[in-house]
Amino acid sequence: MSSKQLWQPSSPEKTQIHHFKSVVNRKHGISISSYHDLWNWSVSEPAQFWEEIWHYTSIKAHKPYVQVWEPNAPLFPRPQFFQGSRLNFAENLLFPAGCPDDDTVAIIAATETDREYITWQDLRERVRRCSSALRESGVRIGDRVAGFVGNHANSVVVMLAATCIGACWTGISPDTGVHAVLERLQQVEPKVLFADNASIYNGKLHGMHRKIRDLISELSCLERVVVLETVKSYGFDFNGIDLQHGTVSSYASFLAEIQDRTAPLHFESLVPDHPVYILYSSGTTGPPKPIVHGALGTLLQHKKEHVLHCDIRPGDRLFYFSTTTWMMWHWLVSGLATGATIVLYDGSPLRPLDPEGGKGEMAMPRLIDELNITHFGTSAKYLSILEQAALNPRRHPHRPVTLRSLKAVFSTASPLAPSTFEYIYSTFHPDVLLGSITGGTDILSLFGASCPILPVNKGEIQCRALGMAVTAYDYAGNDIGFSGEPGDLVCTQPFPAQPVMFWPPGPEGAQRYRKSYFDVFGPRVWHHGDFVALNPETGGLIMLGRSDGVLKPAGVRFGSAEIYNIILKHFADEIEDSLCIGRRREGIDTDEMVILFVKLAAASNEFPTTISQDLVARIQAVVRKELSPRHVPGIIDICPEIPLTSNGKKVENAVKQILCGLNIKTGASVANVACLDWYRHWAEKHP
Template sequence: MPHIDERETTEAKVLWRPSSPENTQIHDFMTSLNQKHDLSLNDYNALWEWSVSEPAKFWEEIWHYSQIKAHEPYTQVLESNQVLFPRPAFFEGSTLNFAENLLYPANAPDENAVAIIGATEAAREYVSWKELRERVRQCTNALKEAGLETGDRVAGFVGNHANTVVAMLAAASLGAFWTGVSPDTGVHAVLERLAQIEPKVLFADNASLYNGKVHGSHAKVREIVSELPKLEYLVVFESADLVEFSLDEVRPAAGKVVTYGSFLSSVRNEAAPLEFASLRPDHPVYILYSSGTTGAPKPIVHGSLGTLLQHKKEHLFHCDIRPGDRLFYFTTATWMMWHWLVSGLASGATIVLYDGSPFRPFDVEGGKGEMAMPRLIDELQITHFGTSAKYLSMLEQAALNPRKHPHRPVTLKTLRAIFSTGSPLAPSTFEYIYSYIHHDIMLGSITGGTDILSLFCSGCPILPVYKGEIQCRSLGMAVSVFDYAGKDISASGEPGDLVCTTPFPAQPVMFWPPGPTGLEKYRKSYFDMFGHTVWHHGDFVRLNPHTGGVVMLGRSDGVLKPSGVRFGSAEIYNVLLKHFADEVEDSLCVGRRREGIDSDETVVLFVKLAPGDASSMPPDLAGRIQAIIRKELSPRHVPAVIDVCPEIPVTSNGKKVENAVKQILCGLNIKIGASVANASCLDWYRNWAVEHP
C-alpha cells in the first residue's frame, strides 16, 4: 500500500486504527504464507498484490486455511486460461456439498452451542447445532420422499427465520437449487422471477409480522401458485398463529399443498440419516436475480464451492469472525446479504436472524423505536452487526446516542464491527458512528453484488478506517478503475468504472436457462464493454491512491438502489405499461445521488403524458402510480419523485438513454455520446436538475 500520510486531511481522515492487528486471522494467514512460500509479505497491500498475481496459489491456500470439507480431492486449482469469460474452472476433480460445510464446519463449536438465533419483534428462538442438523435431516428426507432430485429448483416465499435456513440447507444437501423471495414482494415481481426457473417445491409462510401487524399471505400465495404450472408441492410454514390460510384454495395444479408439520410427519422412514450429495465444485446452490434494467430480471446461478470459498475468505480475513461469534445482518431472504449471513455457519459463528421492522419493539419512552437494534445487540451479545447505509443514516438524522440514551441506555460491549452496504455510506455517517455508536470498532463499508454473491471491496481488521472510504479491495479480487476507453486510471484517483481483471471462483456458473441463451445473457451482462478478460461490474468508483481505499459514487448503469434495495427500471416500466398506457406515453426512471449532498439514492420517475393530455402533472396521477407500484412490486420500488417531462432521450434504435439523465441529475460532468438520437432534449433535464436541488 502507498505510504499513508499521518496528517489527517478532509479527504483522508483517519477515524479508527486497529489496536492489535497481530491477533487477527488475516495476520496469521499472512505469516503462514511467508513461511510456506518464502515470502516477505508485511502489510495488507503486499498480501493483496500477491493474491491477485498468483490466483491459483492464493485460492489453494484459502481452501486449506478455511478447511473446506470435500469428498474427493482436487486435481487442479485453476486452468492456465486467465480470461474471465467463459468462466474458468476452479478445483477440478473435487466433489463436495455446500450444506455439509455449513452444518459440519471443521471448527464447529460444541453441538449443544447455539447455531442460530431467530428473533422477531415479539419472540426469540435458539437453535443448537445439534437441533439444526436434526431439523435439516427431517426436511431433507421429506423432500427426498417428495421426489426432489439433484438439479430441481426449490423456492421460498419466506421471511428471515430459522425454518428458511433449514429448507435451504435441506435443498442444498440433495443438490437442488434454492431461490428466496421476501413475502413483502408483489405477486407480479415474484412471478417475473419464479416463472422462469419453474420450481418443483415452494415453501411459503402463512403470514409475516411487521411493524406490530400480522400480514396474511393467503391471497398472494394463491395467485403465485396459479401461475406455476410445474409446481408439485406447496409447503406452508405456520409462522403466525390464528391466521386463516385455506390449503384447498391454493392447491397447485400439478401437485399437493401441505403444512410443514404434515410434510415432515409423512416421511415413511423417520430414522433415515442425513446424507449429502457429492457434487462438482461448480454445481449450483443459489439462484438470485438481476435488477431487470432491460426486461424481466435475469436469474443468476451461483456455484457451491465458489460461494463457500468467497464467503469463508471474507468472514475469516475481512471480518475476523471466529467460532462462537454472533453475526447479524438486517436483511430479507431475497437480498444477497442473507446468503452471506447464512454462510457464517461455515466459520463456526452463531448467525442471528431478524424478521420484522428494525424499529420494533417500539421504545415506549422515546416513542420512535430507534433503540430496537442497539438493544438487540446487547440482548443477543452480537459481535458483528450488519445493515444498510440507509438505516445508519436514519439513526444519524435522529442523532441517536444509544450508550447515553435517557431511558435504558446500552453498552454495546460485545460489538466489534459494523458492516454497511446496499448504497454508499455518507462521510458524515462514518463520523456519526464513531462519535455516537462506538469509538473502537471496525466500520466495514463493503460493496459487491448479487452478480458475484460476495464482495469486490471490503473491510479489513489490520487497516485504518478513513472517512467516506471502503477500506480495501478484497483479497483475490483484482479490482481496478477503468475509463470508458478501457484505460486503467486506478492510480490517478479519477472516477471510473469498477472492473475485475483476474478470474475468481465466485463468478456465476451460468445464467438461467442453461445453454446458449443463458450464456449470451451472461456475456452481455459483464463482458460487452471491455471484452472477455475484464469483468465490467457497473459501479462508478474512484480509488484513493494515498490510502488504498475505495469511494463509491453509485451505479454507472440503470440499476436503482434506494436504501440498498437493488432493482431495475424495467420493473417500473412494466407496471406503467400495464396500468397507465392510456395516460402515460413513455417514461424514464433513474436514481439520483450526488456526492457530498445526498446520503441515499432517490428514485426519480419522469413521465411523458399521452397526446392531448395536459403538460403538467394531473392532480392524482403521481399518487395513483405510487400506489400501483407499491402493490405490484413492493414499497421499496416506489419512486420518491414523479414529474412530467416533454421528451424521453433515446438512441437511434429507440433504446432509452437512462445513464445520461442519471449523470445529469447527479451533477457529473460526463460527455453525452453521439448515440443519443434526440440529444437536445437533455437540456430540459439539465434545467430540471438545477431547479430541483
C-alpha cells in the same frame, strides 16, 4: 491519525488475517508485511492464493482437487476452479471445522416479539427431517426449490435441506408482489415451493393466503407447496389453495408423511460448480435475470470474507438485517461455516422490541445488547436514518445501551456517506471496525471489503478484497487505477464466485451472461457497473454510484453519490432523501443536464407545489463550494417519493430513461413502482 482516519486497529497481530499472512510467508518463502503486499501476491499468484484459502478456511471435501484453475484463462467463458474435487455446500455449513459442541447455539431467530435459540444438534436434526421429506417427495439433484419466506430459522432449514440433496435454492421475501415473484419463478420452474402462512411487520399481520393462491395458479411446474407456520397465532385456510398436479399441505403434514423416519442426514457428493443458489438482477427496467451461483465459489468467497476480512470466529454472533431475496441473506447464512452463531431478524428495524419500546430507531441497538451481537450488518440507508434522527443509542435518555459486545459494523447496498462514518464512531462506539463493503448479487460476495489490519478512512471502503483483481477503467478502456480519477469498476482476473451460468442453461443463458459483464471491455475484463475512484494515498475505494447513474455534464464524469453525500451532510434537517439524474435526449439536448429531485422532510403530509428558491440557492452554493461549478444541478425540484428497490437502493436508471424519453417496461423490483408515474408527468411538463 490523519483527519480522515477514524479508526486504527489496536492489535492487528491478533487477527486471523495476520496469521494467514504468516502462514503464506512461511509456506512460500516470501516476506509479505502489509495488507497491500498480501493483495498484490493474491492477484499475481492466484492459483497459490486460492489454494491457501481452501486449506486455511478448511473446506470439507469428499474428493480432492487435481488442479486449482487453468492459468491465463479469460473470465468468459467462466473457468473452472478446483477441478476434480467433490463436496456438498450444506455439509460445510452444518459441520464447520472445529465443530462447535452439539448444545452450542447455531441460530438465534428474533422477531418483533419472540426469540428462538437453535443448537447445532437441533439444526442438523431439523435439516435431516426436511431433507428426508424432500427426497420422498421426488426432489432430485438439479431440481429447483423455492422459498416465499421471511428471514427466520425454517428458511435456513429448508435451504440447507434442499442443498443437501443437490437441489438449487431460490428465495424471495414475502413482502414481494405476486407479479414480481412470478417474473422470477416462472423462469426457473421450481418443483417445490415453501411459503409462510403470514408475516408480521411493524406490528401488523399480513396473511399470505391470497398471494399463495395467485402464485400457484400461474406456476404449473409446482408439484408440492408447503406452508410454514411462521405466525403460530394465524390459522391458515387451505380452502381454494389447490395444485393441478400436486399437493398443498402444512409443514407439519409434510414432515409427518416421511416413511423412513430413521434415514440419516445424507449429503450428495457434487462437483464444485454445482448450482446452489439462484438470485436475480434488480429487474428495475425489465424482467430480472436469474443468476446461478455455484457451491464452491460461494463457499470459498464467503469463508475468505468472514474469516480474513471480517475476523469472524467460532463463538462470535453475526447479524445482518436482510430479507431472503437480498444477497446479504446468503452471506449471513454462510457464517455458519465459520462456526459462528448467526442471528436472524424478521420484522421492522424501527419497531420497538419490547413493551416499553420507546423510540423506534432504538430497535437494532437494543438487539445488539440483548443478544450480544459481535458483528452487526445493515444497509447504508438504515444508518443514514439513524443519523438523520440524531440518535445516540449509548446516551438515550430512557433506555441507553452499551453495545459492549460489538466488534464490527458492516454497511452495504449503497455508498456510505462520509458524515455517516463520523456518526457511527461518535455514537455507536469509538473502537469498532466500520466496514463499508461493496460487491453485488452478480458475484454473491465482495469486490471492496473491510480489513481488520487497516485503518478506516472517512468515506472510503478500506481495500480491494483479496484475490479480486479490481481496478478502474476510463470510458476508453484505459486502466487509470490509483490515479484518483473516477472510472468504471472492473475485475481483470477470474475468481471462483463468478456465476456458473445465467438461467436458462444453454446459448440463451450464455448470451445473457456475456452481455451483462463482457460487452464493454471484452472477455478478459469483468465490467461490474459501479463508478469508483481508487485513493492512491490509502489504497481505499470511494464508491460514486452505479455506472448507469454516471453524470456527464460538459463531458465531466462524476457519480450521483457525490451529490447525495452533500445533501445528507448539509441538509439532513430539511431533506429526507434525494435523487440525482442526468438528462440528455437524443435529437433534443446537445449536452446532459443534471437534475436533482429532493423529498422534503415536511412536518405535514401535504406535498408542496413548489420548492423554495432559498433552498435551491443554498444547495447550489454548497455543491459549488464543496465539489465544483460543474457539479451544480441545472434543475432542482421537489418530488413526493424516491423510487427504491426492496433493498433500499435508489432506482436511478428507470427515472433516467423516463426523463430521456425512452419507453421502458419497469420491472416489479421497484418496491414503490407507482411513484414512477409522477416522474413521467414531470418529464411531460418539462420538455
